[in-house]
Amino acid sequence: MQAYDVLHPRGALAGTTVMIRLHIHPDNTDSLFALAERISGDFDPGFFTVYLKEVGSYGGRRDGGYAVYGEQDLRLDEVKHRLAALLPGFARPDQPGQVAVCYAGKANAFTIRADGSIGKCTLALNSDYNRVGQLNPDGTLTLDAPKFGAWLHGLSTMDPADLGCPAHRVAQQAKRTARPRLAMAG
Numbered sequence: 001m002q003a004y005d006v007l008h009p010r011g012a013l014a015g016t017t018v019m020i021r022l023h024i025h026p027d028n029t030d031s032l033f034a035l036a037e038r039i040s041g042d043f044d045p046g047f048f049t050v051y052l053k054e055v056g057s058y059g060g061r062r063d064g065g066y067a068v069y070g071e072q073d074l075r076l077d078e079v080k081h082r083l084a085a086l087l088p089g090f091a092r093p094d095q096p097g098q099v100a101v102c103y104a105g106k107a108n109a110f111t112i113r114a115d116g117s118i119g120k121c122t123l124a125l126n127s128d129y130n131r132v133g134q135l136n137p138d139g140t141l142t143l144d145a146p147k148f149g150a151w152l153h154g155l156s157t158m159d160p161a162d163l164g165c166p167a168h169r170v171a172q173q174a175k176r177t178a179r180p181r182l183a184m185a186g
């Protein structure tokens, strides 16, 4: 919130919003309810929105080592319902019928890590191609333009695949550019 406190009074955040993404799994529901109460009490719903997303098993090394809700699990619906009730005004309405656009492919969406590094995709957290800049102590951003720009490819092609999951193309591109360097090192 330090950057918010600095930038908001200056009007530097006018016209922007921040989406807070809350990850849900069977072991964190109580802490999420407490967090939702704090967000509702302390945050401005005109600036912050909340996106509820269940943790899933996406094929990583730790799959199976932590609890997740199944797709049809009614308990997940109940948790989401309770969280939505605790967060009036913060929920983003679903927009059926529109082309799915991942936030990672939007120019104004950033993932801020605990160390201040900036990414785009919330799955490829340990991939270098997903490290596109740094949040500075004064609230400004330093971005690596070529790495950041690679995530926005879908905005020029309007290809649903690029818009829906830009990570696929960015990962492929990173592999292609990494190969010559590896060949030279060997």
Ligand code: SF4
Binding pocket: 102, 103, 104, 120, 121, 122, 123, 124, 164, 165, 166, 167, 168
């Ligand atoms: S870029 Fe793809 S993998 Fe990453 S958050 Fe978006 S949809 Fe998920």
